[in-house]
Amino acid sequence: MVYHGSAKLSFRVLLTSALVLATVPALAATNPETSESENETTAIPVAELAEDEDVEDVERSEPLQSKLPAPDKEPEQPSDSETVAAPSTTPAEQPARKIAPNIDLKEVVDKPQAEAEPKPETEAAPVPAKATSFTLLGNEVLPGTSTRLAWSPGIQIAGLSQPTPVLVVNGANAGPTLCLTGAIHGDELNGIEIIRRTVYDLNPDKLNGRVVGIPIVNLPGFQQGSRYLPDRRDLNRHFPGSEDGSLADRIAHSLFENIIRRCNMLVDIHTGSLKRTNLPQLRADMNNPDVATFTQGFDRMAVVHSSGSPGMLRSAAVAAGITTVTMEAGESHRIQEHQIEAGVNSLTSLMEKQGMISRMFVWGDPEPIYYDSDWIRAAHGGILFSEVKLGDRVTEGEILGYVADPITNAQHPIRSSANGRIIGMAVDQVVMAGFAAYHIGTEAEVPGE
Numbered sequence: 001m002v003y004h005g006s007a008k009l010s011f012r013v014l015l016t017s018a019l020v021l022a023t024v025p026a027l028a029a030t031n032p033e034t035s036e037s038e039n040e041t042t043a044i045p046v047a048e049l050a051e052d053e054d055v056e057d058v059e060r061s062e063p064l065q066s067k068l069p070a071p072d073k074e075p076e077q078p079s080d081s082e083t084v085a086a087p088s089t090t091p092a093e094q095p096a097r098k099i100a101p102n103i104d105l106k107e108v109v110d111k112p113q114a115e116a117e118p119k120p121e122t123e124a125a126p127v128p129a130k131a132t133s134f135t136l137l138g139n140e141v142l143p144g145t146s147t148r149l150a151w152s153p154g155i156q157i158a159g160l161s162q163p164t165p166v167l168v169v170n171g172a173n174a175g176p177t178l179c180l181t182g183a184i185h186g187d188e189l190n191g192i193e194i195i196r197r198t199v200y201d202l203n204p205d206k207l208n209g210r211v212v213g214i215p216i217v218n219l220p221g222f223q224q225g226s227r228y229l230p231d232r233r234d235l236n237r238h239f240p241g242s243e244d245g246s247l248a249d250r251i252a253h254s255l256f257e258n259i260i261r262r263c264n265m266l267v268d269i270h271t272g273s274l275k276r277t278n279l280p281q282l283r284a285d286m287n288n289p290d291v292a293t294f295t296q297g298f299d300r301m302a303v304v305h306s307s308g309s310p311g312m313l314r315s316a317a318v319a320a321g322i323t324t325v326t327m328e329a330g331e332s333h334r335i336q337e338h339q340i341e342a343g344v345n346s347l348t349s350l351m352e353k354q355g356m357i358s359r360m361f362v363w364g365d366p367e368p369i370y371y372d373s374d375w376i377r378a379a380h381g382g383i384l385f386s387e388v389k390l391g392d393r394v395t396e397g398e399i400l401g402y403v404a405d406p407i408t409n410a411q412h413p414i415r416s417s418a419n420g421r422i423i424g425m426a427v428d429q430v431v432m433a434g435f436a437a438y439h440i441g442t443e444a445e446v447p448g449e
């Protein structure tokens with residue numbers, strides 16, 4: 001993508017370069033379905049970011065097949081979501097080359113683990129079904145231990161390569177393998193902290209199953225404050241990847257084959273993109289019975305039905321039989337305490353529900369499931385000023401905000417298309433026509449009717 005000035009941008013000359021950078025991709029993305037003449041008449045030209053999972057994930061979603069998850073399950077797959085899968089069923093158990101050192105993850109370290117001395121023996125041999133060793137990335141993680149491993153997709157100059165830390169807690173007792181991925185988009189920071197708090201709070205002696213956390217999947221993007229990979233590709237459009245494809249394909253392939261395939265359940269943590277924010281929510285394919293059941297384990301987390309787009313980690317993992325949801329928590333580029341707390345709380349309830357931990361957990365009121373949702377787009381370019389807040393309930397026709405044209409002084413209201421709730425929205429900013437500004441969730445009829 002080339003960032004050159006164009007006639008279309010001339011009225012934005014006064015704006016900062018950062019704003020121009022943020023808006024040019026929207027111009028560059030063409031939509032074949034919308035003709036030029038339609039643009040003029042309908043006044044809603046669609047200038048959609050090709051890589052905006054926040055919007056397209058939901059907009060291109062398959063409709064829900066039934067309000068009720070189908071009771072029949074695939075016979076060949078043991079249900080990972082309700083029952084505890086035996087560790088021996090975990091696929092692709094490779095022979096271990098070395099035993100991973102047992103590290104107290106609560107202890108602060110100077111740097112992400114050099115080769116420490118292995119401590120092979122464990123102390124306790126508890127009563128319930130004992131866990132087996134967990135082999136990951138060529139290391140054997142003994143039951144009742146936790147450790148830091150390193151994943152390297154092997155795309156860098158060997159001598160300069162910087163491996164990505166992988167946190168592993170192998171519980172003393174058998175149970176499912178829950179994986180947590182953060183910062184697949186390098187500028188989405190809340191998930192990094194959600195994973196840190198969740199994993200570091202686990203006691204391996206009291207854990208049934210395993211938790212694998214990869215707080216920063218896209219390490220190069222994180223270091224540059226960028227959503228993308230160094231080749232400007234969106235990693236979350238390249239799963240499950242391929243060995244001999246683009247840089248993004250190779251990284252996706254390496255992550256998927258080395259780590260993701262070892263998981264029974266996966267929570268991929270994201271935030272809104274392009275200065276949009278979300279209520280804490282899950283994106284889940286509610287047409288998939290295992291996924292639909294899985295979402296019930298997340299306390300105080302709204303669920304937005306979305307079948308997912310090709311290349312997303314969630315879609316690829318579900319296709320590989322791994323029960324997966326995306327968790328959306330707040331805005332990119334920010335660390336937001338309330339969003340982090342909501343995420344940690346919800347993952348704690350999930351582990352409780354899955355029988356992995358036993359804690360005094362107080363469940364909140366169930367959050368709604370939004371089987372239908374709509375993105376409402378700005379019909380005009382200008383400066384967006386919102387009249388509503390995240391979480392507000394709105395009625396059809398209600399004014400959600402205005403787009404003010406700083407040159408002509410025209411003010412264009414944006415109205416709600418439905419009765420519902422604001423589950424995601426853009427923060428006040430400069431927008432172009434077609435920018436997805438408000439995400440309205442429409443609650444479903446109660447399942448079980």
Ligand SMILES: [Zn+2]
Nearest residue numbers: 185188270271
């Ligand atoms: Zn993301």
